[in-house]
Amino acid sequence: MSDLEPMTENAPIERPVSAALSTELAQLDESAARYARASMPANTKRAYTAQFRKWNAWALERGCGVFPANAVDIANWLAEQADGGRKVSTLRTAVAAIRAAHQAAGLPFDTKHPAITNVLKGISKLAPQEQRQAQPI
Helix, strand or coil: CCCCCCECCCCECCCCCCHHHHHHHHHCCHHHHHHHHCCCCHHHHHHHHHHHHHHHHHHHHHCCCCCCCCHHHHHHHHHHHHHCCCCHHHHHHHHHHHHHHHHHCCCCCCCCCHHHHHHHHHHHHHCCCCCCCCCCC
16 A cells, blocks of 8 residues: 555545656656655654554444544544553644545545534643653664
C-alpha cells in the first residue's frame, strides 16, 4: 500500500496522498514535477499514512463511510482515540491526514466542522498531556 490508499471492504482504492498532484504532474515539465513531488516531506507522508489507516480501519469496522467522511464519525473516532491515550497533537495530525486523503481523492473535507473542532477543544481541556521535553545534548 502506498501513501494514503483508502480502503473499501472489497479492495483498496488507488489514491495515494500525492494523487492530488498526479494529473497536474503529468502536465508539468520534469523539473517542476520533481519539485511538486517533494512538496510533502517523507516523514509527513508516513505519519499521514499511519493515521489514515487507523481511521480507515475504524470506519470500516463500524460501517461508516470512509469517503466522504462524516464529521460526526470523525469526532466519535477522535474521542475514542483520546480515551485510548492519544495526544491531541496526534489527533490533529490524524485530521490533517484525513483531509489530505480527501484532497487526493478530489473530495471536500471540512476540518473546521463544529463536531471536529469542539471535540478537539474538549480533548485539549479534559485530557491535557504535557509535551515531552527532549534531553539536552
